[in-house]
Amino acid sequence: MGLSRAGTRPTFDLVTGVSTGALIAPFALLGPAWDEKLQDAYTGGYAAELLGLGSVRPGMSLYPAARLEALVERYVDPELIQAVAEAHRAGRRLFVATANLDAQTTSIWDMGGIAAHGGPDALRLFADILIASASVPGVFPPKLLRVEADGIGYDELHVDGGAISPLFVVPEPLILHRAREHAAGGVEVYVLVNTNLEPSPRPTPLGAVPVLVRSFELMLRSSYRSAVRSVAAFCQLNGFALHSASIPHEGDGANMLRFDREAMTRLFKHGAEIAESGGLWRGSEPL
Numbered sequence: 001m002g003l004s005r006a007g008t009r010p011t012f013d014l015v016t017g018v019s020t021g022a023l024i025a026p027f028a029l030l031g032p033a034w035d036e037k038l039q040d041a042y043t044g045g046y047a048a049e050l051l052g053l054g055s056v057r058p059g060m061s062l063y064p065a066a067r068l069e070a071l072v073e074r075y076v077d078p079e080l081i082q083a084v085a086e087a088h089r090a091g092r093r094l095f096v097a098t099a100n101l102d103a104q105t106t107s108i109w110d111m112g113g114i115a116a117h118g119g120p121d122a123l124r125l126f127a128d129i130l131i132a133s134a135s136v137p138g139v140f141p142p143k144l145l146r147v148e149a150d151g152i153g154y155d156e157l158h159v160d161g162g163a164i165s166p167l168f169v170v171p172e173p174l175i176l177h178r179a180r181e182h183a184a185g186g187v188e189v190y191v192l193v194n195t196n197l198e199p200s201p202r203p204t205p206l207g208a209v210p211v212l213v214r215s216f217e218l219m220l221r222s223s224y225r226s227a228v229r230s231v232a233a234f235c236q237l238n239g240f241a242l243h244s245a246s247i248p249h250e251g252d253g254a255n256m257l258r259f260d261r262e263a264m265t266r267l268f269k270h271g272a273e274i275a276e277s278g279g280l281w282r283g284s285e286p287l
Helices: 002-006 020-030 032-043 046-051 065-075 078-089 111-117 119-133 208-238 261-277
Strands: 014-018 093-100 105-110 143-149 152-160 188-193 241-246
Touching (some): 014 020, 032 065, 032 261, 065 119, 078 111, 078 119, 093 111, 093 119, 105 111, 111 119, 119 143, 119 152, 208 241
Parallel strands (some): 014 093, 188 241
Antiparallel strands (some): 093 152
């Protein structure tokens, strides 16, 4: 939103998303015309209504599957699918990663290709993959996805792609490879990180929930730092320009388990202001 107001929002040729980044990714691909829907998804209060503490139902996960499904299905509609399909036909790409619990590998889904198929089945699969990618283990239950290989159908359990890697530019086996020559030069890579990358020392209250939250934050922060370093190495190897942004120190109280509207609105507004002022991106300096 802030980049759009400043007139500095890039037109992305390829967008990838993991976890909450998977929910943002279609809007990032589609551009400023979809800013209001993206803002509403995070600040409109619907997430707070569905995922407030009163919705916690401990069992297989803190929240029942229907809560996240309802949130995703509110914004993934035929209009969005059609727009993603049109972008795909124009040569722009959208990929989302999930973690396959059964195979213990990352699955990368061509969301534009799925959207281009059209119809109710494409809409359902598109939404299911976003739900799977955002299904933080223990917070939401795993998502069962029906897939087919060599004419044989399989049921696979998928969870948040961040269980393996919180972001990706290329598949992990290619991270230390050179890109094809025609890709070199003029390529710019933008990375959005859904946490503060710097340590935030403070006492941790004794209790299951505070310890769980702080441990999750530590795991996420360390995982992101490692992933950003890998992306920086890939960009350096290929001469690509890297621009990264993360939650600033002022928003350090934010965490992926907190969905109240006031906190999300405050953080969203602060991020938009930083983007509009031109202070959003940092380079590839070591973390």
